[in-house]
Amino acid sequence: MRIHQLDEQLASKIAAGEVIERPASVVKELIENAIDAKSERIAIDIEDGGKRKILVRDDGEGMSVEDLSLCVLRHATSKLSRESDLLRIHTLGFRGEALASIAAVTRLTITTRADDSDHGYRLGLSRTAEEAATTAPAPVPAPRGRGTTIEASDLFFNLPPRLAFLGSARSELFHINRVVQHAALATPNISWEMSHNGRLTLEAPAVPELRDRLAQVYGAQLAERLIEVRAVSRVEAAEISIFGYITPPDFHRGNRRDQLFLINGRPVADRGLSFVLSRAYEGLLRRGTYPLAVLRLDLAPDAVDVNIHPRKEEVRFSAPKRVHDALSASLQQALASPEAIGSIFTSEARETSQEYASTSSSPPAAHADAGFLDRPRLGLEFAGQGTHGERSSVGHRPLDAEQPPLNVRDRHRRVIGQFQRTYILVETMDHLEIIDQHIAHERILFEALHRQWAEGEIPRQTLLVPARVELPFESAEILQQHTSELSKLGVEIDAFGGGTFLVRAFPAALAESQARLGFQELFEQLVDVLHQGASSRDAILHRLLSELSCHAAIKAGDRLPLLEQEKLIEQWSTCEHRTHCPHGRPIVFRLSRDDLDRRFQRK
Ligand SMILES: Nc1ncnc2c1ncn2[C@@H]1O[C@H](COP(=O)(O)OP(=O)(O)O)[C@@H](O)[C@H]1O
Numbered sequence: 001m002r003i004h005q006l007d008e009q010l011a012s013k014i015a016a017g018e019v020i021e022r023p024a025s026v027v028k029e030l031i032e033n034a035i036d037a038k039s040e041r042i043a044i045d046i047e048d049g050g051k052r053k054i055l056v057r058d059d060g061e062g063m064s065v066e067d068l069s070l071c072v073l074r075h076a077t078s079k080l081s082r083e084s085d086l087l088r089i090h091t092l093g094f095r096g097e098a099l100a101s102i103a104a105v106t107r108l109t110i111t112t113r114a115d116d117s118d119h120g121y122r123l124g125l126s127r128t129a130e131e132a133a134t135t136a137p138a139p140v141p142a143p144r145g146r147g148t149t150i151e152a153s154d155l156f157f158n159l160p161p162r163l164a165f166l167g168s169a170r171s172e173l174f175h176i177n178r179v180v181q182h183a184a185l186a187t188p189n190i191s192w193e194m195s196h197n198g199r200l201t202l203e204a205p206a207v208p209e210l211r212d213r214l215a216q217v218y219g220a221q222l223a224e225r226l227i228e229v230r231a232v233s234r235v236e237a238a239e240i241s242i243f244g245y246i247t248p249p250d251f252h253r254g255n256r257r258d259q260l261f262l263i264n265g266r267p268v269a270d271r272g273l274s275f276v277l278s279r280a281y282e283g284l285l286r287r288g289t290y291p292l293a294v295l296r297l298d299l300a301p302d303a304v305d306v307n308i309h310p311r312k313e314e315v316r317f318s319a320p321k322r323v324h325d326a327l328s329a330s331l332q333q334a335l336a337s338p339e340a341i342g343s344i345f346t347s348e349a350r351e352t353s354q355e356y357a358s359t360s361s362s363p364p365a366a367h368a369d370a371g372f373l374d375r376p377r378l379g380l381e382f383a384g385q386g387t388h389g390e391r392s393s394v395g396h397r398p399l400d401a402e403q404p405p406l407n408v409r410d411r412h413r414r415v416i417g418q419f420q421r422t423y424i425l426v427e428t429m430d431h432l433e434i435i436d437q438h439i440a441h442e443r444i445l446f447e448a449l450h451r452q453w454a455e456g457e458i459p460r461q462t463l464l465v466p467a468r469v470e471l472p473f474e475s476a477e478i479l480q481q482h483t484s485e486l487s488k489l490g491v492e493i494d495a496f497g498g499g500t501f502l503v504r505a506f507p508a509a510l511a512e513s514q515a516r517l518g519f520q521e522l523f524e525q526l527v528d529v530l531h532q533g534a535s536s537r538d539a540i541l542h543r544l545l546s547e548l549s550c551h552a553a554i555k556a557g558d559r560l561p562l563l564e565q566e567k568l569i570e571q572w573s574t575c576e577h578r579t580h581c582p583h584g585r586p587i588v589f590r591l592s593r594d595d596l597d598r599r600f601q602r603k
């Protein structure tokens with residue numbers, strides 16, 4: 001076969017394929033153009049999941065009649081002219097490709113009126129290929145207020161194989177909603193409206209602040225509980241500013257769909273950033289649950305390459321580690337803030353959130369539940385320093401030195417006493433704190449074990465009298481397969497056959513209290529964890545350590561002398577994550593002096 005150059009028509013359809021994957025890609029490009037045109041209002045009308053019609057109306061700066069003829073040409077853009085401009089992109093678009101691509105695969109009509117023009121023009125490209133070959137499109141005068149309306153209908157009408165790959169109207173609409181929601185979250189100052197088949201599906205008037213936009217999108221109750229993340233990190237000359245909101249650990253979701261990163265205002269998917277977010281919640285959330293987060297990262301345009309993905313959905317940082325570290329530190333700081341600690345007055349919100357979490361959570365992905373016993377090679381390879389060792393180096397650099405960490409600010413902590421042998425009441429400078437003694441102790445033990453493990457070894461204590469544990473056949477099998485891994489956690493057992501085990505040594509920090517409580521129930525539960533497996537080594541380590549800490553921790557109903565209470569509170573106040581237990585239960589409720597004064601109508 002001889003090489004030949006493709007004709008213009010075919011070449012542009014191929015190029016369009018990279019940019020326009022589905023109706024949502026058309027919507028994305030059109031609304032990005034509307035945002036770039038400095039619009040204050042953007043309205044979107046969709047029919048049949050965008051397969052029949054996509055119409056975007058804006059009140060932005062519009063186009064002159066000359067620009068209108070040019071805008072549909074490939075590489076026609078007003079946003080970039082020199083190569084060096086690629087290093088300082090402030091607009092969402094820059095390639096001059098979108099309208100050309102959309103024109104190649106839809107019937108396109110553009111009506112626009114520029115700022116300084118007294119009337120508008122329309123350009124119709126709803127032509128067959130033959131017509132396109134013979135006639136050049138020409139704008140005709142048309143009535144229009146300031147701004148631009150672009151209608152793209154019959155997507156892929158001239159590319160039947162592509163058309164066949166589109167999903168149902170419902171599933172295409174799902175993708176469109178996501179694109180519009182992300183754009184709306186990126187631009188609280190723009191009014192958004194969207195309808196599908198004539199029915200209004202989103203109405204979000206302009207608001208002053210991201211939190212207000214979050215309230216419009218996710219509801220006021222959620223918005224109220226959000227924790228603010230705000231930090232500016234300066235490394236050499238480069239500045240990264242981070243701003244956004246995350247949910248407290250008890251307000252989680254069943255998937256990652258509600259995590260949005262905006263890099264210089266552009267919604268992007270970035271695995272590195274998602275990973276940093278998950279890390280920050282490590283030890284705070286139950287398996288299979290995820291925080292909601294909308295985080296804006298703003299950095300110098302030349303510190304991020306936005307030109308690496310055909311649909312501009314991914315970016316590349318020039319110094320990814322710096323960005324990750326800055327994000328990590330800002331999240332750690334936010335999660336340790338008083339905001340992250342529930343107040344008793346918001347307990348109603350908490351109840352609904354739990355309900356909400358349970359209805360919205362989808363079952364964890366199948367692979368997450370594949371028992372690790374099915375994959376014996378993976379096993380529990382507890383290396384001396386795993387990812388946890390690295391974690392501390394990433395996580396602890398406070399961004400803002402003026403903001404003292406919690407435990408310093410609350411030096412004035414005074415233990416009042418125990419309530420019903422379950423809660424410890426503490427007076428701080430301006431709060432009354434009510435702390436669940438069991439959960440606080442569990443957190444202390446968990447972090448201690450975790451630290452020891454990360455440092456290389458969990459110190460163990462040999463039991464004076466080995467303890468006996470009896471397990472049914474199946475459980476015994478499972479336990480036996482993991483004796484060497486458990487030994488790395490400081491748990492030494494010998495199998496005696498017939499389901500009998502002897503516990504010879506136990507992590508030193510837990511040995512005494514666990515010996516008092518007995519080992520039978522604990523091992524039954526450890527077997528459960530081992531049996532269920534987990535998605536990763538870290539996850540299973542986390543679950544084993546929380547099981548161990550939970551069992552050894554003091555219980556609700558245990559009487560504690562004041563001295564013990566004080567010791568507990570002191571240890572708890574130095575914990576890395578003071579607000580929630582490893583399973584995500586809250587540890588502390590705070591009542592401020594203000595809250596009380598209001599209650600008693602002093603204010
Ligand atoms: N809604 C709009 N309002 C004003 N100008 C627009 C609009 N949409 C497109 N344009 C103009 O058309 C040009 C081409 O758009 P597009 O193909 O998306 O390329 P890009 O956004 O990369 O410049 C833009 O640079 C802009 O000048």
Ligand SMILES: [Mg+2]
Pocket residue numbers: 029032033092093094098099
């Ligand atoms: Mg564009």
